[in-house]
Amino acid sequence: MAVGNGDLPEFKNINGVRLGVAKAGIKYPGRRDLVVFELAEGATTAGVFTQNAFCAAPVVISKANLEKVSPRYLLINTGNANAGTGIQGMADANACCKALAELTGVAEEAILPFSTGVIGEALPVSPIVSGLPTALAELSESAWAEAAEGIMTTDTRPKGVSRTVNVSGYDIAISGISKGAGMIMPNMATMLGFVATDATIEQSLLQEILSECAGLSFNRITIDGDTSTNDSCMLVATGKSAAPELLRGSVELELFTEELKTFFVELAQLIVRDGEGATKFVSVIVEEAQTQQEALNVAYTVAHSPLVKTALFACDPNWGRILAAVGRAGLENLDLDSIKLYLDDVCIVSNGGRDAGYTEEKGQAVMNREEITIRIQLARGNVSETIWTTDLSHEYVTINAEYRT
Amino acid sequence: MAVGNGDLPEFKNINGVRLGVAKAGIKYPGRRDLVVFELAEGATTAGVFTQNAFCAAPVVISKANLEKVSPRYLLINTGNANAGTGIQGMADANACCKALAELTGVAEEAILPFSTGVIGEALPVSPIVSGLPTALAELSESAWAEAAEGIMTTDTRPKGVSRTVNVSGYDIAISGISKGAGMIMPNMATMLGFVATDATIEQSLLQEILSECAGLSFNRITIDGDTSTNDSCMLVATGKSAAPELLRGSVELELFTEELKTFFVELAQLIVRDGEGATKFVSVIVEEAQTQQEALNVAYTVAHSPLVKTALFACDPNWGRILAAVGRAGLENLDLDSIKLYLDDVCIVSNGGRDAGYTEEKGQAVMNREEITIRIQLARGNVSETIWTTDLSHEYVTINAEYRT
Numbered sequence: 001m002a003v004g005n006g007d008l009p010e011f012k013n014i015n016g017v018r019l020g021v022a023k024a025g026i027k028y029p030g031r032r033d034l035v036v037f038e039l040a041e042g043a044t045t046a047g048v049f050t051q052n053a054f055c056a057a058p059v060v061i062s063k064a065n066l067e068k069v070s071p072r073y074l075l076i077n078t079g080n081a082n083a084g085t086g087i088q089g090m091a092d093a094n095a096c097c098k099a100l101a102e103l104t105g106v107a108e109e110a111i112l113p114f115s116t117g118v119i120g121e122a123l124p125v126s127p128i129v130s131g132l133p134t135a136l137a138e139l140s141e142s143a144w145a146e147a148a149e150g151i152m153t154t155d156t157r158p159k160g161v162s163r164t165v166n167v168s169g170y171d172i173a174i175s176g177i178s179k180g181a182g183m184i185m186p187n188m189a190t191m192l193g194f195v196a197t198d199a200t201i202e203q204s205l206l207q208e209i210l211s212e213c214a215g216l217s218f219n220r221i222t223i224d225g226d227t228s229t230n231d232s233c234m235l236v237a238t239g240k241s242a243a244p245e246l247l248r249g250s251v252e253l254e255l256f257t258e259e260l261k262t263f264f265v266e267l268a269q270l271i272v273r274d275g276e277g278a279t280k281f282v283s284v285i286v287e288e289a290q291t292q293q294e295a296l297n298v299a300y301t302v303a304h305s306p307l308v309k310t311a312l313f314a315c316d317p318n319w320g321r322i323l324a325a326v327g328r329a330g331l332e333n334l335d336l337d338s339i340k341l342y343l344d345d346v347c348i349v350s351n352g353g354r355d356a357g358y359t360e361e362k363g364q365a366v367m368n369r370e371e372i373t374i375r376i377q378l379a380r381g382n383v384s385e386t387i388w389t390t391d392l393s394h395e396y397v398t399i400n401a402e403y404r405t
Numbered sequence: 406m407a408v409g410n411g412d413l414p415e416f417k418n419i420n421g422v423r424l425g426v427a428k429a430g431i432k433y434p435g436r437r438d439l440v441v442f443e444l445a446e447g448a449t450t451a452g453v454f455t456q457n458a459f460c461a462a463p464v465v466i467s468k469a470n471l472e473k474v475s476p477r478y479l480l481i482n483t484g485n486a487n488a489g490t491g492i493q494g495m496a497d498a499n500a501c502c503k504a505l506a507e508l509t510g511v512a513e514e515a516i517l518p519f520s521t522g523v524i525g526e527a528l529p530v531s532p533i534v535s536g537l538p539t540a541l542a543e544l545s546e547s548a549w550a551e552a553a554e555g556i557m558t559t560d561t562r563p564k565g566v567s568r569t570v571n572v573s574g575y576d577i578a579i580s581g582i583s584k585g586a587g588m589i590m591p592n593m594a595t596m597l598g599f600v601a602t603d604a605t606i607e608q609s610l611l612q613e614i615l616s617e618c619a620g621l622s623f624n625r626i627t628i629d630g631d632t633s634t635n636d637s638c639m640l641v642a643t644g645k646s647a648a649p650e651l652l653r654g655s656v657e658l659e660l661f662t663e664e665l666k667t668f669f670v671e672l673a674q675l676i677v678r679d680g681e682g683a684t685k686f687v688s689v690i691v692e693e694a695q696t697q698q699e700a701l702n703v704a705y706t707v708a709h710s711p712l713v714k715t716a717l718f719a720c721d722p723n724w725g726r727i728l729a730a731v732g733r734a735g736l737e738n739l740d741l742d743s744i745k746l747y748l749d750d751v752c753i754v755s756n757g758g759r760d761a762g763y764t765e766e767k768g769q770a771v772m773n774r775e776e777i778t779i780r781i782q783l784a785r786g787n788v789s790e791t792i793w794t795t796d797l798s799h800e801y802v803t804i805n806a807e808y809r810t
Binding site for chain 1: 710736758
């Protein structure tokens with residue numbers, strides 16, 4: 001199941017980025033499972049990584065390498081997350097990087113590894129290393145769609161966004177792919193995002209922009225609240241467009257960053273739309289909060305509530321569950337009589353109870369939709385936050401409970 | 406579905422407590438749905454209530470009345486939670502209390518109301534008021550089993566614990582009932598607990614003891630993480646046993662409190678065993694934490710993880726999901742190499758990865774059990790916490806999604 005249109009876009013090539021994909025047989029034969037990004041010399045790269053304390057070996061290595069040199073290759077495998085693998089996991093990830101370094105003649109530190117798939121099992125180094133020559137032989141500027149497929153695990157469809165934005169008369173291309181649908185045994189699916197642009201942006205500035213964009217996109221989606229050990233999102237700027245360097249404080253940078261935020265949100269939302277068992281795409285908007293933190297607390301409490309999620313699955317306008325979730329979000333001195341709750345444009349709660357104008361029919365009409373907005377007005381301040389989530393369906397339980405039966 | 410033996414005990418009468426039950430037709434005809442506790446003059450009563458900001462009208466009233474006088478009656482209805490009902494809800498709850506006050510000749514403040522059932526709908530005052538004479542006519546010291554049934558909503562079985570404890574040569578009786586199984590539409594099931602003893606304990610001391618006992622029992626269970634608007638737990642001490650008053654600081658009080666803690670844990674666990682769709686009863690024990698808060702953070706993160714819960718449902722020893730949940734619990738400077746995870750007595754994780762002695766067979770053997778302990782040793786300090794939870798099954802989704810279809 002998945003919500004909305006999931007067709008891949010026509011990808012813009014990004015001058016300075018080539019992609020090579022191989023079927024290495026890491027977990028299943030005949031499936032694209034190994035992806036290499038080749039980045040031109042001079043490209044800048046920024047990354048954000050999982051906050052999970054048990055982060056996977058490739059995450060540890062990528063974070064460390066990114067501090068040292070400008071990456072030249074991103075090496076991504078599916079079928080195995082190389083997480084919960086201790087010292088052996090580090091050695092295995094390093095072995096893969098070393099093999100790619102030898103084949104390409106770059107320093108080992110110039111390679112960032114990424115893994116996604118089952119956790120707690122040793123990384124199958126041999127098929128990965130054996131697959132590298134094929135992936136390198138396939139390197140092409142136009143293999144974005146194949147790469148989008150090559151990073152999938154339990155995703156039901158590949159995910160990508162691509163466009164050209166015009167900044168002060170210059171065209172700048174952006175292409176990106178993402179993966180993730182929840183988690184599944186024996187796969188622990190993880191969220192990965194790779195975005196490249198031909199813009200010219202200095203590395204530390206690029207890192208700031210990525211952090212901002214990820215904060216508004218990948219860090220605002222939730223399917224089941226379970227943070228993976230492998231989440232990573234990378235942003236590459238090759239500097240190969242005709243546009244001048246985007247400098248800190250410039251109007252051009254501001255324009256580009258706004259476009260990039262929208263781009264990231266779209267890419268992140270594709271993950272929610274393909275959430276495990278998803279039948280709904282739900283925006284949770286919290287308005288009139290005192291602080292960002294309290295807005296997010298309310299939003300995530302609602303988005304993670306199994307009772308809200310099962311009601312969404314059932315198309316049941318059970319607004320009491322939303323109200324109860326808001327009530328347990330831990331906000332001090334909540335003025336219950338001032339809070340308003342809406343399902344799309346239908347006010348469901350005001351004055352501490354059901355809104356006078358609310359009818360079951362109005363609520364039902366909204367709940368029958370595939371895309372729904374839950375809007376919560378706290379009447380405490382002027383901070384807003386939006387996150388995106390899915391419902392909780394039988395299919396979710398089936399995927400996560402019965403995978404091996 | 407429910408886990409373990411659910412037979413009611415043979416209830417000890419509590420001298421000073423009489424119970425009356427009626428079939429008032431609040432939501433369904435022919436079902437016990439109205440319960441009155443009559444408390445003898447001189448009894449002390451303590452209460453703990455939901456932390457949900459949207460607490461129900463009866464909770465507001467019970468909390469306020471408990472501050473004023475010693476309660477003489479507890480009035481409990483199922484079929485309607487009287488929550489999310491605004492000003493009308495307060496008026497309706499007061500009307501029920503007033504009717505009971507008139508029938509019994511006590512002050513209105515001496516009545517504590519409790520409601521459980523659907524939220525957001527007006528309380529049907531008329532059947533409740535009409536049912537009161539029957540409930541009063543039925544008052545009896547031995548109606549605990551009927552009362553246990555009379556407070557049920559989506560519970561699949563009534564829940565009670567009863568025993569006599571010997572304190573320094575004197576017998577003290579304790580009987581208690583509880584209800585709750587999760588939440589369901591149109592019912593929002595709530596957790597209620599009513600415990601009475603014939604011990605003699607001064608009110609403020611009784612409140613301290615209840616807070617301590619509830620903290621270790623009702624506040625340590627979770628089914629879906631959704632806190633209801635109506636949770637209430639009451640402890641009554643009638644002072645009618647032959648035992649002398651239990652005084653602060655006495656050995657006798659300490660002995661009694663220890664017994665009461667065990668009693669409360671048992672009563673609370675009955676709720677988990679009857680959790681919506683439960684096929685497993687799971688103890689999550691966190692040891693060697695620095696603080697109580699971090700122990701609880703880890704325990705609840707594991708207990709609420711949909712991925713851990715679906716793996717439990719599937720009897721799947723998917724330990725990576727437990728590890729990932731521990732990793733996202735927000736503990737700073739976690740030393741991954743020192744953490745140990747156990748399923749019952751089987752060590753699953755050590756040195757940052759799968760324990761050397763772990764085998765899939767050993768893990769599977771534990772997961773096939775109906776009662777499972779997940780033990781997490783953090784190697785950071787000496788604080789331990791235990792909570793109890795269930796798995797996440799198809800039945801849970803069915804109950805919560807398809808109730809009205």
